[in-house]
Each structure stands twice: as structure tokens, then as C-alpha cells.
Amino acid sequence: MMKVVSTTNAPAAIGPYSQGMIVNNVFYSSGQIPLTATGELVDGDITAQTNQVFENLKAVLAEAGSSLDQVIKTTVFMKDMNDFVQMNEAYAHHFGEHKPARSAVEVARLPKDVKVEIEVIALVK
Helix, strand or coil: CEEEECCCCCCCCCCCCCCEEEECCEEEECCECCECCCCCECCCCHHHHHHHHHHHHHHHHHHHCCCHHHEEEEEEEECCHHHHHHHHHHHHHHHCCCCCEEEEEECCCCHHHCCEEEEEEEECC
């Protein structure tokens, strides 16, 4: 059984997809970019953008009945790998001692020309 996850506490999907899906007590998020819940772009450095992405991830995880400490795997898409150190510091701040598996890749372009997009897979409590 699949369940669609949708919350107004994170930016609405800007295409034919959902914010996330739950299948067999596992939550799969769509990639989150640094838009506020009202859809405004957080223009700033990689740290500011990463922090907003985590606010969005926390919101969709909460709606799914999960949280950052239940994340199993993340995928980080970055516009410029030279921003890795700063992104990694913000990322580590949000996860604390929890260290899910992760992939981090540089991509040619992201939606709205943002610097970072992150998706997660998490257990549902």
C-alpha cells in the first residue's frame, strides 16, 4: 500500500509528483530545494540554502510520521562541489550524532538554479 505525503509546511510540488511517499513503513522524499513553505527562494550561500532544505525535510518527515533521526539514506545534489565543506557543516549540524548513508554528487543544474537539493529515505515510526 502506498500513501502520499503532503504538507503545507514545506514548498508545494512544482510538477507532477508528490512531496513524498510511504511504502511498507518507509518514507521516500522528493528532492527538497531551498524554497520556503510559501514558495519563496532562499537566496544566499550554500549554508543558508542547506539550512532551508533541512527545514523542508523536517516538515515532510514530520508529516510522514518520521524525523531526521529515522533517516536511512540521503542523496545530496550540489551545483558546485567547491561548496561541499560548507554544505557538510550545515548537514552535520542538522543530523548531529546520527549518520545515515549518503551520496553527494555535483550536477550541471538544479531546479530554479539553486545550489543544493537533498532527498531522504527514512523509517516511519
